[in-house]
Amino acid sequence: MKLKQLKEVLNAKVLYGDKFLDKDVKMACGSDLMSDVLAFIKADAVLLTGLTNPQVVRTAEMAEVIAICFVRGKKPQEKTLKLAQEKEIPVLVSEFSMYACCGRLYKEGLLSCDGLK
Amino acid sequence: MNNEKKITKVQELVYELKVRDAMRKDIIRSSPDILMSELGETLRSNRISGTPIVEHDKLVGIISIEDFIKWLAEGGKDCPIESRMTRSIKTLYDDEPLVHAIGKLDKLGFGRFPVIDRATGKLLGVITKGDIIESLLRELEIDYHEEEIHRYRASHIFEDIIADKTILRFEYFVKGKDFNRAGEVSSGIRKTLTRLGIHPQIVRRAAIASYEAEINVVSYTSGGEISVRVQSDKIQIHVTDSGPGIPDVAQALKPGYSTAPEWIRNLGFGAGMGLCNIKKCADKLDIESTVGKGTRLKICINMKAG
Structure with a gap:
């Protein structure tokens, strides 16, 4: 799924990274626990989270996340967004809840990071 | 609002570069007394769409192909260009940032600006949109090229050094309790290992392991050091701190065991996964810890791909 498509499915706003919307999202991972993200996420996955501090971006960088999407309309802290720009990781915000975001993406056929459909 | 906060490389460059870096210096000038x-x-012969008009090195006017067409349309009666040129000229100084030039081109709708010296008022060159685009592309290419050179240089180190054993060692200092910068060291390690031409899977494991360790140092201690030793067959990451130490290492390695205070949990860590994650990424993990003295993590990752 293209990031552009994911944006539509989640009715999300792009806070940074319009130029990356043509990238391919291979999987998704939804978590507020960054250690879990580091443990399970695969490269080129989108990270759905309700956590908005800069460590989300650091985690995304280490785990080679293709994009971060904040759920439930959570606006990231300014330093978070700045860091994302620096690291060139696209940032989106969806008004849907974590559960709804996951559900919508799952329905569209986006894989989970554990590889099971 | 957030859109305006985005900073791209190009935006950075338009502030960094000066008008003089992009302007054309070998310009055709005309004197006021030549005929239309x-x-x-x-x-026509220079394939240009306008020219500045200069008298004794001073810019006195500018004339464009539009003025020429207008003159033709009005009958084309020959006269010195002085009488058809624009006298109130908008100029740029050579030391202004490129972003001013872009702003003025946009706002005033002109195709070009004469560039003058701030002190003497002497005409130095002309700048057009094309010149700006060309200079930006040139700059971007240099940037790209530099990153390529970094990579090339680094990945050849091991082949270039003639020795029975080569070890590359680099060190970092981690500040305790500074969560805004937590991860910077691991980011540096990740970038460096990538430049060394190491397999992405290995880089990923090293980066995640060092990041979890860095988070621990930031969370529980007043600071520490991370040293990375790269050999042709393995990467060793040593993380040393003088923090409180781990009373029961076996317990600490159990998934979910945590002593983390609330503020660490609020940051998305402290769920007792850190050491497990490090262990998962490492081929070998040794933990030496003395309560009240500190902890040393020895992470070893073998260099085989996959």
């Missing part, structure tokens, strides 16, 4: 009929020939 001569101007036509100057524009």
Whole structure:
């Protein structure tokens, strides 16, 4: 799924990274626990989270996340967004809840990071 | 709002570069007394759409192909260009940032600006949109090229050094309790290992392991050091701190065991996964810890791909 498509499915706003919307999202991972993200996420996955501090971006960088999407309309802290720009990781915000975001993406056929459909 | 906060490389460059870096210096100038009929020939043979008019090194006006067409349309009666040129000229100084030039081009709708010296008022060159685009592309290419050179240089180190054993060692200092910068060290390690031409899977494991360790140092201690030793067959990451130490290492390695205070949990860590994650990424993990003295993590990752 293209990031552009994911944006539509989640009715999300792009806070940074319009130029990356043509990238391919291979999987998704939804978590507020960054250690879990580091443990399970695969490269080129989108990270759905309700956590908005800069460590989300650091985690995304280490785990080679293709994009971060904040759920439930959570606006990231300014330093978070700045860091994302620096690291060139696209940032989106969806008004849907974590559960709804996951559900919508799952329905569209986006894989989970554990590889099971 | 957030859109305006985005900073791209190009935006960075337009502030960094000066008008003088992008302007054309080898410009065709005309003097005020040449005739309109001569101007036509100057524009045509040089394939330019306008020229600044200079008298004793001072810019006195500017004339464009539009002025020429207008003159033709009005009958084309020959006269010195002085009488058809624009006198109130908008200029740029050579030491202004490029972003001013872009702003003025946009706002005033002109195709070009003469560039003058701030002190003497002397004409130095002309700048057009094309010149700006060209200079930006040139700069971006240099940037790209530099990153390529970094990579090339680094990945050849091991082949270039003649020795029975080569070890590359680099060190970092981690500040305790500074969560805004937590991860910077691991980011540096990740970038460096990538430049060394190490397999992405290995880089990923090293980066995640060092990041979890860095988070621990930031969370529980007043600071520490991370040293990375790269050999042709393995990467060793040593993380040393003088923090409180781990009373029961076996317990600490159990998934979910945590002593983390609330503020660490609020940051998305502290769920008792850190050491497990490090262990998962490492081929070998040794933990030496003395309560009240500190902890040393020895992470070893073998260099085989996959």
